[in-house]
Amino acid sequence: MHLPRALLFCLVLAALPVPLKAASVQDRLFVGTEALLRGRYELASQTFAEALAADPENPYARTRLALALAGSGQADRARAELEKSLAARSDDLFALWSLGCLDLLAGRPTAAAGRFAAMDKADPGNLRSVLGLALAALQDGRTAEGIKLLAKVQQAEAGDALIRLLTGYAYWSLDAPANARLELEATLELEPRNTAALELLGLVYRRQGKADLAASAWGQALAIDPKSPGARFFLSRLAEDEGLAATLADRPAEARRAYERALAADPGNAAAAKALGLGVPQPTAPPAAARSPSNRPDSPTDDNHPARSAVARDKGEPGMPREAGERPKKKNAKAPAAPAEVPTPGE
Numbered sequence: 001m002h003l004p005r006a007l008l009f010c011l012v013l014a015a016l017p018v019p020l021k022a023a024s025v026q027d028r029l030f031v032g033t034e035a036l037l038r039g040r041y042e043l044a045s046q047t048f049a050e051a052l053a054a055d056p057e058n059p060y061a062r063t064r065l066a067l068a069l070a071g072s073g074q075a076d077r078a079r080a081e082l083e084k085s086l087a088a089r090s091d092d093l094f095a096l097w098s099l100g101c102l103d104l105l106a107g108r109p110t111a112a113a114g115r116f117a118a119m120d121k122a123d124p125g126n127l128r129s130v131l132g133l134a135l136a137a138l139q140d141g142r143t144a145e146g147i148k149l150l151a152k153v154q155q156a157e158a159g160d161a162l163i164r165l166l167t168g169y170a171y172w173s174l175d176a177p178a179n180a181r182l183e184l185e186a187t188l189e190l191e192p193r194n195t196a197a198l199e200l201l202g203l204v205y206r207r208q209g210k211a212d213l214a215a216s217a218w219g220q221a222l223a224i225d226p227k228s229p230g231a232r233f234f235l236s237r238l239a240e241d242e243g244l245a246a247t248l249a250d251r252p253a254e255a256r257r258a259y260e261r262a263l264a265a266d267p268g269n270a271a272a273a274k275a276l277g278l279g280v281p282q283p284t285a286p287p288a289a290a291r292s293p294s295n296r297p298d299s300p301t302d303d304n305h306p307a308r309s310a311v312a313r314d315k316g317e318p319g320m321p322r323e324a325g326e327r328p329k330k331k332n333a334k335a336p337a338a339p340a341e342v343p344t345p346g347e
Contacts, residue, residue, distance in 0.1 A: 024054060025051050025054050025055045025058065025061075028047050028048070028050050028051035028054070028061075029047075029048070029051050029058075029060060029061060029064075031043075031047045032044045032047035032048040032051060032061075032064060032065075032068070033064065035047060035068075036064060036067060036068055036071070039071065041068045041069075041071040041072035042072060044064070044065075044067075044068035044071075045065060045068040045069055045072065048061050048062075048064050048065035048068060049065055052065060057088075059085060059088070059089070059092070059094075062081050062084060062085050063081070063082065063085055063092075063094050063095060063098065065081050066078040066079075066081035066082045066085075066095075066098060067098065069081065070098070070102065075102055075105070075106070078098075078102065079099065079102055082095040082098050082099050082102075083095075083099070086099075090118075090122075091118075091122035091123075093119055093122060093123055093126065093128075096115045096116070096118050096119045096122070097115070097116075097119060097128050097129075097132065099115045100112045100113075100115030100116045100119070100132045100136075101132070103115060103136075104132075104135055104136065104139060107139070109135075109136040109137070109139040109140035110136075110140065112132065112135070112136040112139075113132075113133055113136040113137070113140070115132070116128075116129045116130075116132030116133045116136060117129070117133065119132065120133070127153055127156055127158050127160065127163055128160070128162075128163060130149055130152055130153050131149070131150075131153045131163055131166055131167060131170075133149055134146045134147075134149035134150045134152075134153060134170065135166065135170060137149060138170060138173070138174070143174075146170070147174070150167060150170055150171065150179075153167050154167060154179070154182070154183065157186075159190060160190075161187050161190040161191040161194060161197075164183045164184070164186045164187040164190065165183070165184065165187045165194065165196060165197050165200075167183045168180045168181075168182075168183030168184040168187060168197070168200065168201075168204075169200060171183060172200060172203070172204060177204045177207045177208055178208075180200070180204050181201065181204045181205075181208070184197050184200055184201040184204060185201065188201070193224050195221045195224050195225050195228055195231070198217045198218065198220050198221035198224070198231070199217070199218065199221050199228070199230045199231055199234065201217045202214040202215075202217035202218040202221070202231070202234055203234070205217060206234075206238065211238060211242075214234070214238060215235060215238055218231040218234050218235045218238075219231075219235070222235070232265050232266050233266055235261075235265040235266075236261075236262045236263070236265035236266030236269045236272065237262070237266075237269075238262075239258050239259070239261040239262035239265060239272070240258070240259065240262040240269060240271055240272050242258040242261075243255045243256075243258035243259040243262060243272065243275060246258055247275070255275070256276065259272040259275045259276050260272075260276065263276065263278075
């Protein structure tokens, strides 16, 4: 049985004679990391800024401050902090990765490719750099090149949940649900409570005609995060579709139950309310995120968008080389359309 990372870290600190100033910085790093993990970006930003003020050369504090700023929508400030990290050390892999992801989110694939190429030069064969180059190629319209690089990542079977999630998202964007499913299920084996993976996997199951599995994935996402707007939206529209099918089949009682489920999942579902003869509420907008290849509103929510996860939610998972001198942690693109079938590695 593994000790929780927070407890393990506390035990390590207890065993070492740490000066008062260092302990204070460590305390701030602990609080900041916990806040970052919980999406409390304002608190995380403030805490990491305080840690950085006390220890200006601390690379962990600076890069995690950048992540917190990115998570709160302050991309320019995040970029400035990451550039400072690169100025201090040009082969800072974490800063290069984060800057590349910010470039992808800003729709600048050429700039992103430059960051990921620099990663590969500093650490040849780094899977995140290969994945980044794949995402940049896809965003830039170089589909064949992107698919080739994605296959290389998939063959490596990385133990990095973020790599598997983003690879799955890339295949989803390429309209290759079978490949996407493999990667997203692997993501959840590594990180069972990853709501972004659950939301996207639900869409993959739905595309494959497996409505029960889709509902189960979205239900799990809601069990983890009851406020998840994406999971509620998708569950509601799935029930709405079932209601329409029952109506067309002249099964009114079944249709009514389906529409009631749709409205319970999302009270803003105007179609379900209208079908039940209720007052039409303000329609709920589709989750604001990158569209699927067919430009439908069946995409992950903005907060759980896999590409955004690469920056705002990346805490330095296993598989990502840690910066020299980093503090230990305390716990535990839209691509162009492509052929519907992408060969699975090994086929």
